[in-house]
Amino acid sequence: MPQVTGKFNVRITRLEPAEPHEEAALGRMGLDKHFEGPLTATSQGQMLSAATSTVGSAGYVAMEKVTGTLEGLSGSFILLHTGVMNRGTPSLTVTVVPDSGSGELTGLIGRMGIRIENGQHFYDFSYTLADQDQ
Template identity: 55%
Template sequence: MAEDGNEVQGKEIQGKFDVNLNPLDVHMPASESLKPGRMTIDKTFHGPLSATSKGEMLSVMTAVPGSAGYVAMEIVSGTLDGKTGTFALQHFGVMNNGKDSLILKVVPDSGTDELAGLSGDMKIIREGGEHIYVFNYAL
């Protein structure tokens, strides 16, 4: 979404990615109804976005199955349609009784080198045990 609430008008690409999540110590208190989590994120993107990323995620699962929330930040380094650089992605995800809502945005002014000025939104699709990204970006 752009600042005005609309999606970024640009080029749309898609490909697959591999992801590894590893738990970290949690600073937040746990209870019977709230289970906080913290993890590292390591991804490898394939296709028009040929890159790796490292990040961290904070989450809270509730006592209601299928209800949870998470936020994450990751730094992506590699090539995007042949242009090399680094940029940051910010995640905001909520599950409400199994229905999920996920927003991934390029952090404004985070693009470096040939990716300076990058803006965009990313969607993540999970199907058949695979992770697919759909990246709508402008440069």
């Protein structure tokens, strides 16, 4: 699978939680991202989070629609995030939702890694198009 790397900026907006809960601090946020590099795009999405009473344990899920160009190919696709923090040990999976690619990105399959270095966000995106052979 080819891999591309670039920067992105994210603006997170707190939204009203769906339902308050006593055992976990539930949250809901809006996401607005701008990607630079081989993926030149914007995205909008929503994130649901929960923090437990144990310090360092939490989880989140998010869906975001990405629209723009990937190495010159125009279209959109949806990313699914699943993140868990187990007593300070993080685990994050970000995958392209199957069959969510449109335009020239129809058939897109992929995974995205997210890194934060010196306050800057970076993506590492491994992908292929279903109609392309590896």
